Amino acid sequence: MANQENLPLYDKIWIKRKFQRSIDILILLLLFSLLCFRLFSIINNTFTIPWFLAFSCESWFTFTWIVILNAKWSPAVTKTHPNRLLQQVQELPRVDLFVTTADHVLEPPIITLNTVLSLLALDYPANKLACYVSDDACSVFTFYALVEASKFAKFWVPFCKKYNIQVRAPFRYFSQVTESEEGSPEFKQEWLQMKDMYDNLSRKVEDVTRNLLPFKFEGEFAVFLNTEKRNHPSIVKVILENKDDLSDGLPHLIYVSREKKPNYEHNYKAGAMNVLTRVSGLMTNAPFMLNVDCDMVVSNPKIIQHAVCILMDSKNGKDVAFVQCFQQFYDGIKDDPFGNQWVAAFEYIIRGMGGLQGPFYGGTNTFHRRNAIYGLDPHENHYGKKGKLAEKTLIQQFGSSNEFLKSVTHAFEGSNYSSSNGISPSSFIDFAIQVSDCGYENSTSWGNQMGWLYGSISEDVPTGLNMQRKGWRSECCMPDQTAFTGCAPGGLLTTMIQQKRWASGLTVVFFGKHSPVMGVLFGKIQIRAGLSYCWLTNWGLRSVFEVCYAALVAYCVITNTGIFPNGFGLWIPLTLFVIYTIHTLQEYLSKGLSLRHWWNNQRMVTMRTTSVWFIGFLRAVIKLLGISDTIFEITQKKTPSSIASGDNVDAGRFTFDESSAFVVGTTILLVQLTAIVVRILGLQLEANSRNGCGVGELMGSVYLVVCYWPFLKGLFARGKYGIPLSTIFKSALLSFTFVHFCRIGVIS
Numbered sequence: 001m002a003n004q005e006n007l008p009l010y011d012k013i014w015i016k017r018k019f020q021r022s023i024d025i026l027i028l029l030l031l032f033s034l035l036c037f038r039l040f041s042i043i044n045n046t047f048t049i050p051w052f053l054a055f056s057c058e059s060w061f062t063f064t065w066i067v068i069l070n071a072k073w074s075p076a077v078t079k080t081h082p083n084r085l086l087q088q089v090q091e092l093p094r095v096d097l098f099v100t101t102a103d104h105v106l107e108p109p110i111i112t113l114n115t116v117l118s119l120l121a122l123d124y125p126a127n128k129l130a131c132y133v134s135d136d137a138c139s140v141f142t143f144y145a146l147v148e149a150s151k152f153a154k155f156w157v158p159f160c161k162k163y164n165i166q167v168r169a170p171f172r173y174f175s176q177v178t179e180s181e182e183g184s185p186e187f188k189q190e191w192l193q194m195k196d197m198y199d200n201l202s203r204k205v206e207d208v209t210r211n212l213l214p215f216k217f218e219g220e221f222a223v224f225l226n227t228e229k230r231n232h233p234s235i236v237k238v239i240l241e242n243k244d245d246l247s248d249g250l251p252h253l254i255y256v257s258r259e260k261k262p263n264y265e266h267n268y269k270a271g272a273m274n275v276l277t278r279v280s281g282l283m284t285n286a287p288f289m290l291n292v293d294c295d296m297v298v299s300n301p302k303i304i305q306h307a308v309c310i311l312m313d314s315k316n317g318k319d320v321a322f323v324q325c326f327q328q329f330y331d332g333i334k335d336d337p338f339g340n341q342w343v344a345a346f347e348y349i350i351r352g353m354g355g356l357q358g359p360f361y362g363g364t365n366t367f368h369r370r371n372a373i374y375g376l377d378p379h380e381n382h383y384g385k386k387g388k389l390a391e392k393t394l395i396q397q398f399g400s401s402n403e404f405l406k407s408v409t410h411a412f413e414g415s416n417y418s419s420s421n422g423i424s425p426s427s428f429i430d431f432a433i434q435v436s437d438c439g440y441e442n443s444t445s446w447g448n449q450m451g452w453l454y455g456s457i458s459e460d461v462p463t464g465l466n467m468q469r470k471g472w473r474s475e476c477c478m479p480d481q482t483a484f485t486g487c488a489p490g491g492l493l494t495t496m497i498q499q500k501r502w503a504s505g506l507t508v509v510f511f512g513k514h515s516p517v518m519g520v521l522f523g524k525i526q527i528r529a530g531l532s533y534c535w536l537t538n539w540g541l542r543s544v545f546e547v548c549y550a551a552l553v554a555y556c557v558i559t560n561t562g563i564f565p566n567g568f569g570l571w572i573p574l575t576l577f578v579i580y581t582i583h584t585l586q587e588y589l590s591k592g593l594s595l596r597h598w599w600n601n602q603r604m605v606t607m608r609t610t611s612v613w614f615i616g617f618l619r620a621v622i623k624l625l626g627i628s629d630t631i632f633e634i635t636q637k638k639t640p641s642s643i644a645s646g647d648n649v650d651a652g653r654f655t656f657d658e659s660s661a662f663v664v665g666t667t668i669l670l671v672q673l674t675a676i677v678v679r680i681l682g683l684q685l686e687a688n689s690r691n692g693c694g695v696g697e698l699m700g701s702v703y704l705v706v707c708y709w710p711f712l713k714g715l716f717a718r719g720k721y722g723i724p725l726s727t728i729f730k731s732a733l734l735s736f737t738f739v740h741f742c743r744i745g746v747i748s
């Protein structure tokens, strides 16, 4: 038998994709030929302003394609070997678990409760785990739910471990296993008991949350009396404490609501994560930290072992700052009508990045190395920080809590790796409160050089980039059994708001000091890795060119101007379109996704790029100019009861409201419709240049209308399925202005 000690804890396997690569290259060549064609037309003197705009947009599309091609070029996957782990490490390392929640209405406490239960029930020695919940809403309901959860956990966790239940979030488990049909009589009996207890628990929590029961602010709940969401002192409460350090007990459970004051910048989730980092540093100081959003439940109870395999591999794990598990979703709507399940993107882009310097940090389902978050580079982490850091520098970077500084020094030295410090979390409450105060970070490096970075509402991407800039890598962790599943936005509006936030946050990143370009120029981001990040950070910028192209097509049809070659030359854009379409379709089908899924995603890409990404981009520009700041709009999460009660008549249907998110989309649709009508009725202007509008331009308009079909139906539908009159009115006004300017200001 091979010597287990020398075997790697994880393997990296490169995936072959010769055929796809040649198609990728073919598309690139076609794009180049289109550009060349345009350049030659200068010589032939057909070069007009619309041609120039088309040339600029197409140059951008070519650049985007290079970015995508580069990102997908050499994908890799990892295979972890948890069975080797215990043979190589004497003791498993500690892991601190972070959950964030910020609004008990948009994020119902019953969801957070389930996430926490699934974490407490992880298949990992309980005395090596501590679960920290950050509540940015300072909600007594969330706290109450956690207290109740901790009581239920005493039965639930042993039950899961005894019967090796795989799905350990009760609402997921009981929705999948609806009867205790199989198993021993003992199991059946316990199953019924559990089900009963969970039903009681969820009823209680939902009743309290919906204010159906009068709430008594007594005992441990008294501190919540008179607190306001944005104005309250720090509250830190130890709900569960594994005082006897039992490996088969329950992990610590700690509730943290950081101090909030009006007129203070709280930095949304990034601020919350930094507080959790400090509080956990004081209390348990684990070398690794897992972070999940409140709706991301564990689906693979052994996931920590898998992630630790990567982080602790003695050869390849040393320079890994974080391990990212894919985001996957439960109860996703069939065929992904809103394009928010990201199956194909994760498949191709993230695996592709996995073959470079590693995937981006996606904000949730991520295992971090504490020392990387603390700003060390891989070399310093491995060989120790050169010399002891002077106390003064430590205070400048980490703030002035002596107790916390001690924990930082311990973390740097790598002590406290697996053993507990023998002191219980509750003895650190006062210090924890101190490091959660809103003034604690004043003039320190938190959010600036280390920790979760501030300044963008997409805090995850720059935070990951900041670590990779120092030479760290990251890895994907992809055990056969899905690691985490979460709640994808339920409807069109929620999706659009999320997309708008990402686009604006990412644009700010691209133009800021943590952009991938800066990372390549001044840091240790490898060129290809930096380029692959542009797929993500350029979402906002991409929309500008797509909106411009959409407007250009309509302009051409309306004014009888051509931007595509007429006659034989038309084959270039046509072939490009056909091959690109077949190529993406093949990608979907080969992953077992349906034709419908593919089309839904295709049209959604067009819809979001030309609408909310564009709004997001404009918001980012306004922020970058210092005019007004962007805010983090939280994504609404579905409650288990709404899922179960079949509150799903709208699932997958497009519903609209008066949100500005729909104005741009409706305008694009109306402009294209006008163009088509003008063409059909023959109201176009006389062709005033040598090159009049041909089929190419018209096809462009028609394609956009087909993509915007759900909006077209929305124009005629009523109630929530219809686009409100006020939105139609605003869009009509905008379209009219556009058409008017087209006709008076024919540019040629």
Ligand SMILES: O=c1ccn([C@@H]2O[C@H](COP(=O)(O)OP(=O)(O)O[C@H]3O[C@H](CO)[C@@H](O)[C@H](O)[C@H]3O)[C@@H](O)[C@H]2O)c(=O)[nH]1
Pocket: 099, 100, 101, 102, 103, 107, 134, 136, 267, 268, 269, 272, 292, 293, 294, 295, 362, 363, 364, 457, 458, 459, 460, 498, 501, 502, 505, 632, 633, 634, 635, 636
């Ligand atoms: O002031 C805030 C705002 C948000 N959150 C938490 O941040 C998480 C993510 O918020 P959500 O509304 O669910 O955003 P999503 O768009 O679904 O999240 C994705 O995108 C975010 C960045 O835009 C990342 O932070 C997330 O991890 C990633 O899952 C949730 O747990 C929130 O409770 C806070 O703790 N404080």
Ligand SMILES: [Mn+2]
Pocket: 293, 295, 486, 487, 635
């Ligand atoms: Mn989310």
